[in-house]
Amino acid sequence: MSEEILWTSGFFNERFPAPVSPLGWSLLQPLIEELALRDPLRFLGYPEAETIPLTRLWRGHPYANVRAFQIFYKVFPDFILPEDAYRYFPDGDVSLRKGAPYPRWVDAPRLVLSLLRAFFSDPFNVSPLNNYRHWAHYVRNHDCRVNALHARFDALRNADSREIFIALQQAEKIHRDFLRIHRWSLIDADLTFGLLKRWVGHETAAQLVADVPNKTMEIDHDLNVLALPEFLSKHGHRSFSLDVAVPTFAEAPEQVKRLRQMTEDQRRRMPAEERETQILLPPIVMLARHYTGMREDQRYYWQKALAVSRQLYLILADRLIADGVIDERDAVFYATHQDLADYFDRRLPKNDLAQKIVARQSEWREYQREFEQSPTESYPPFLRGDVPVFNIGATLAVAQWRGRAVSPGIARGRVRVVQSADELARVQPGEIMIAPATDPAWTPVFTRIAGLVVERGGVLSHSAVIAREYRIPAVAGIANIVNEMHDGEMIEVDGTQGVVRYVQA
DSSP: OOOOOEEESTTTTTTOOSOOOHHHHHHHHHHHIIIIIIHHHHHTTOTTTTTSOOEEEETTEEEEEHHHHHHHHHTSOGGGOOGGGGGGSGGGOGGGGGGOSSOOGGGHHHHHHHHHHHHHHSHHHHSTTTHHHHHHHHHHHHHHHHHHHHTTHHHHTTSOHHHHHHHHHHHHHHHHHHHHHHHHHHHHHHHHHHHHHHHHOHHHHHHHTSSOOOHHHHHHHHHHHSOHHHHHHHHTTOOSOSSTTSOOTTTOTHHHHHHHHHGGGOOOOOOGGGGGGGGGSOHHHHHHHHHHHHHHHHHHHHHHHHHHHHHHHHHHHHHHHHTTSOSSGGGGGGSOHHHHHHHHTTSSOHHHHHHHHHHHHHHHHHHHHHHHHOHHHHSOSEEETTEEEOOOOOEEETTEEEOEEEEOSEEEEEEEEOOSGGGGGGOOTTOEEEESOOOGGGGGGGGTOSEEEESSOOTTSHHHHHHHHTTOOEEEOOTTHHHHOOTTOEEEEETTTTEEEEOOO
């Protein structure tokens, strides 16, 4: 009997913190698996790249095969290993990558030839010297394609269903083109920030990549200066998730109203004239700054395309309601894309589709209840087959924990545990927020908090990038910290050393 697969949530848990809908997963799983996991294995020449199982759902939560990350990171020598690699291995033990079956020294010719083939097939995108330039050109084309689909919505509401599926294919092509750039940008961000940190140290590196203009900070600014209709017109595609089942800001403007209330006490950022020295910075600093900012910008632009996909699926939902298949629009998200294609192509009977949706809806509601009761325990960081594997918390002493230092500085304050975006309004000024992870759309809460501790993510996570922008000390990667701390407790967050400790009030 073959060894059971070890699965990691580390690739997905920041992007999909809650159970992902069947429709959302059926849209994104083929794209992510192919472009972010299987293609890189091909680029490395892995002989089993076409057959290795790479992704799965467990109780509504997505996982990736640890073997893929062993292979990805085995090619890195220790001195340039990206720091965030720890997320993909139990207890952060990156030495596990060395046990991968590939590459071995005898595989070197195959590896080198495969890498050269990958580079010369797309040199402008692969090179870290050019990827950010490629992105700048791509953004304009991305917006034109998204806007063109938006302009067709009214006509599509009365069009043949085949026209809607053609539009969905066009949206999928946008997602695919986006991911082809994004996958290299992530690698470039890892490499450039890692090299910068080794050169100048963590604290200086964090300062050098702060104050990079990005879309997340732009949204935070616009919350304070734009009227609600204008804000929604500009940023209404934003959502708290990459799952198309989650409403956008434009569809649920009450989300924006709650966020606006948090920014009333927004602290001032560094004056612009103090940031103009960036033109004098060395190339490695400039590259690290480019790719750090792109981490935030790319989520923003991807959500533009995802909002289009969501609206197209809702047009199909209206037709399912008219056909008597479902009673409410949101029920469509318990179908899969293939279910919908089969139904509208008359390959799936009405009653069969209705039964599938009802069964999945019941199953997913149970997953959601589990998540709401205990977000950490319901989404374990690793699985061995179907058995949860939890990281061991890095406790230094009775009242101290060690994690990853992701934003320097020291802050003291009372704990506020936040499990989801719905709880952000509970955060009071000066508190230390403890969360499984944060989404870019949570940014307004950073105007209130004194410090941040998250279970997931690393130095290039959205939590870390925005914490550095706001000069908020932050520590990431402390297993189960959400369950170990309670509201009102007094703690100190040392974002320089990566330590969290209890202190006297």
